[in-house]
Amino acid sequence: MEPVTSTSYIVLGVALFMLLNSAALAVYFERRIAAFIQNRVGPNRVGPLGLFQPLADVVKLLLKEDVTPTQGYRVIHTIAPVIPVFTALMTAAVIPFGEGLYVTDINTGVLYLLAITSLGVYGVTLAGWSSNSKYSLLGGLRAAAQMVSYELPLGMAIASCILFSQSLSVVDVANSQEFWWNIFRNPIGAVIFVVATFAEANRTPFDLVEAEQELVGGFHTEYSSMKFGMFFLAEYMHVMIGSMLITTFFFGSYHLPFAGYWLPEITGMWKVILDVSVFTAKTVFFAFVFIWVRWTIPRFKYNQVMKLGWKKMLPLSIANFMVLAVLIYAYYNFL
């Protein structure tokens, strides 16, 4: 564990700025890629190639009327949208973007990540419950049950990563993959983690929470103006955070594949540029996969989601963890 230096605060500023902007850009690319997949053009009017579309959307949302249903629970209704934005931003604190490039390196980093990401469920559930609308309530309940169910395989998959790093610091997890990425050592865990991340971010094929045909807007049916915008912003921030976590835990973080074997020692500015661009490239790729999947795969039914979570992914992730634990124990103690 390194002490906090001025680098931390620079990284903090840059990371916040990039995260907020990448969420806005993700909205644009979602619509653009969706359009191309469906053989349309997509938003192309505002600014060059329609790139200013998210900006226009934010201005429009800010100028709309903020409606709170009279029968709802006003205070909770107002607090609820703050929670997902807050948790999405907080996650950035422990993710390393390059060697020595992190906001802070705490020895409970992985636990911190799990704790913060699971807080996100409160936002969705409270939003659904406090709106006093049947659609919202059902959306919120579904969200709670689904996110809670997929947190278990997610936690088990992360635990199987810690077997390799032998440390709960996220920086150590990243550095343990210098020679072998975790996806090569732990492929089942990687699959489980990716699927669970999709479910945690409430993205298709797990977007039962806002299944339009059944629930109108799901938990944010009763939200308007920037309160709705914040749920929207949080969803795309969760997409970016999810991509970062997939990169960090299973795809070598800022390391190139097998970098320890062939990459010569680089120092100074070039190292920073290489690390950050490798990390960014992977994150952007996974964000693209998030969007790609959304416009390719249809939505599950709710009982299918629950079946997959409890009857397949949870036993599989537990078995995967135990087998890996025994193998690693045998490797360290008998070889």
Add this chain to the structure above:
Amino acid sequence: MLENYLPIVILAVIALVLAILLMTLSRVLGPFRPNKNKLSPYESGMDPVGEADERYSISFYLVAMAFIVFDIEVVFLYPWTVQYLDAGVGTLVSMIIFILELFVGLVYLIKKGMLDWDIDQFKL
């Protein structure tokens, strides 16, 4: 040690301020013209029938209860994972037994149909 958490506190303050600022901005900038129909809960254009906080399916509660048990298992695993390589074979065996016990619990839950969300559960 503890000073490593300082950036997290700063980040939390920034995140909160940012979130609250966004919400206040829309309150200040947007119009405010409420009327009865606008403020009533959305129900496909009809007048809402009854309250929304009625009783809902017991399955949601069951999932929440099962979650607590298995989440504790996951939380138990983390410190164990960091330590078990140097702690001898007894630690490994006891964790395997612990996980197997909970696994039996999971099988029991599934066999009891607690996690069946199909329509069949209403034919009991």
